[in-house]
Amino acid sequence: METFHIIAVFIILVATFACFVKEWLPVDLAALAAFALCMLLGMLDADDVAAVFNNSAPLTIGAMFVLSAALNRTGVIDRMAILFTKAAKGSELRALVILALLVAPLSACVNNTPIVIVFLPVLISFARSANLKASRLLMPLSFIAILGGTMCIFGTSTNILVSGVSAKEGLEPFGVFEILPLGVIYALVGVIYLLTVGRKLMPSRDTVSSLFGSDDLRDFTSSAVVPEGSPLEGKKLSESDIWENPEFRIYYVVRNGQRLGMSPLDELVLHEGDTVVLKASTRGVSEIAESGSLSFYKAPPTTERKKIKLVEAMIGPHSNFIGKKITQLDLRSQYGIVVAALHRKGVNLTENVGKITLQFGDTLLIEAPESNLQRFENTRTDIIFLNDEVERPFRRKKAIFAMAAIVCVVLASSLGVPILTSAIVGAVAVMVIGCVDPREAYNSIEWPILFIIYGMLGLGAAMENTGAVRMVAENIAGGLNPFGPLVVLAVMYLLSSALTEVVTNNAVAILITPIVISIAEGMGVDARPFVVAVMFGASASFATPIGYQTNTYVFGAGGYRFSDFVKVGLPLNLLLWIIAIIFIPIFWPF
Known part of the structure; x- marks a missing residue:
């Protein structure tokens, strides 16, 4: 039975990764299906399942989504975006420098997805006013947000997750700022790359609205x-x-x-x-x-003679437009708007747009009279408007409380309070104070991410129970042992980074972390540097638009092609790999 379970868990693992890459099923559903199969085949018992849902990492991540929503709802992030526009003064280089100074520190403390969402329309508007291509700015926005997330345990869900999994495996929990030194080096190297080599490689792409010339934009x-x-x-x-x-x-x-x-x-x-x-x-x-x-x-x-507007709008991750054709949505009858074109995966589409099944990240060019468009914007919270966004009434008087909550959570965690405790108390506090109401808080949580985490935690537990983790660790350690721990660290970082580019980073973190801990134990060295390698390798994802959610957002909005991310992001991946090999053993000796 043990041999059967090992074979079965590897088949489930390969099938799950295939679903991730080929998009046969939604990623969260594929992860949960793998979890269910492991239970069905007897690889997980009731206690194992309870242990998966007792993991503190998903709850911490959910609480951080709520804290990020509070900053967004009270206008803190919006105020920073306004300051950016004033300070950039029409210069691309100046805009990139200021973007780094604003977005990187902010992404270190809160989830970077809402930061990217808020800055998207700001950068598109800025590019238009400065006569620049938005594609010159949107990819750097995502990359800087990712780099900022490597500076603090709170910066990305991956950091929180790896920390939680490693603690469960017996390692001492990571401190909130333990990864700060390496994260700062990552951010500095990454920003310098984007300002120099990356800027030269950055494409100048047309967004979906540029499909229409001036003769077509009738007013x-x-x-x-x-x-x-x-x-x-x-x-x-x-x-x-x-x-x-x-x-x-x-x-x-x-x-x-x-x-x-x-x-x-x-x-x-x-x-x-x-x-x-x-x-x-x-x-x-x-x-x-x-x-x-x-x-x-x-x-x-x-x-007669009402003003027409063209607006670019992106399908959000929770939109009920996903999986439906434009003709099924009946937008003309409901809102009096027309979808003139669609951008998906590097291609601008204008033919038979109504027959295309919509996906997360699709960018629509919507055309409508002003009043119709206003009504559509006011009622569709699951759509991200990339230009000419409707003004929302921020709760600016509550902004000081939202910022205070973030500071208190970070300080409490750095003083030894469990991260889960401080994050949940902070999330509840911003709701009680009124920075964000409960409904907005629930909507702010990226539920698919949490379901992916639970599903992959279940699959990871099944791999441990069956001995699959030990088998993989022994084979890798046996093959690389003669070369020493530094080579093993380099290989495991590269493996984490490569897998993250084609499947979700959280899944990679959950599966690889126990393996590297087993490898370190087998080699008789400290596991912490290997865990850090997984943390950074799975967080720093630049070579594809699907490895990290913020890349998916800017992919459609910037009119990019898949190859643009490979061209700009792959050298950055390799550069940071070298940085990791040099500095991880310095900060976390073997």
Whole structure:
């Protein structure tokens, strides 16, 4: 049975990683499925399952999401973004330097995902005003946020997770600032690279809105009436010439003073006297008026010449748009907006956009009258607006309390209070004070990340129970033992970094940490430097847009190609690998 379990756990491991890479299942579902299979096959008993859910790391990570949301909701991060715009003064180099000074320290103390989300529209707007390509700034934003996260245990979920797993394996818990010296070196080296070599390699890509030239960005809507005898009368909109005419964008139809929105817009049958609200070019108006299909002279004056806006919006990780086609969302009928184009994985798409199934990270180019767009922005909290974002009422009077909570959590943890205790107390405090209300706090937690962690903790426990971890450790140690601990450390860092680029960093951290601890025990050396190597190798992910969530965010928003991350990020990965080999043994001797 032991041999069967070892073979089975390796099959589950390979299948899970394949699901991560090929996206056959959502990552969190794949991790939970692996956990369930391990229970089903008898590799985990009830006590093992209880031990997985007793792990403090996921709860700590959830509490840090809430603290980050408090900083965001009270306008602290937004204020920093405003200061950035004022200080950058239209210079790309100056903008990168200031970005490093703001984002890196902030990312050291709180989750870096909301920081990147807040700065995304700021940098896009800045690039537009400075006549720069946003792609020159967005990748550095993500990279700097990742580098900042390596300076403190709170900086990334990976740091918290590795610390928790290693403590469970018997190592002394990591101090809050124990990794600060190496993290500062990482940040300095990384920023210098981005300002010099990285800046030369940085691509100049067009975002999705650049697909449309100035002739296409028409700035008004018109209203047209279906006249008596019109060839459109009695026809569905989808059967009319104007539905697919590139000179028009139809937003909604008004009948007897009431906006029609109960049925899909393309299925709507036009009647005499209906008012069609649409965007039209001068040429389009002339063509349709000449055909007699619509009249542009009897429309109610209140619907004429409204300003049109183009907005780039990204599908967030919790959006209910994920898995649906644009045609299924019926955005024209519900909001009077049109999806003009879509950017995904380095490709700008304009053909058959409505038939594409949406994914997290997709960037949509949305076109609509101002009032329609405002209504859409106000009701869709699961969409990240990358430009012309609607103003939100920050709770600025509570900002001092949010900042005080973060400081207290960090100080308490550095003085010996368990990280879980200080983080949960801080999260509850910001909710009680009103920095963030409970509903916003719940929504701020990246639940898929927590489910991935629980699933992979379960798989990791199964690997330990079956002896798979010991087998891997003995084989690696046996092959590398003659070369000494430094070579083993270099290999394990490189393995952690490489795996992180194709699967989630938290999964890699959970699986590799017990292995390196076993290897160190077998070699008779301290396991701490190997654990640090896993922590930094799994956190510092730059070579692909899928290894780290902030990279996924900027991938769509910046119009990047997959190869752009390889070109800019891979040299940085290798540079930091060398830094790790040099400095980890200095700070944490074998």
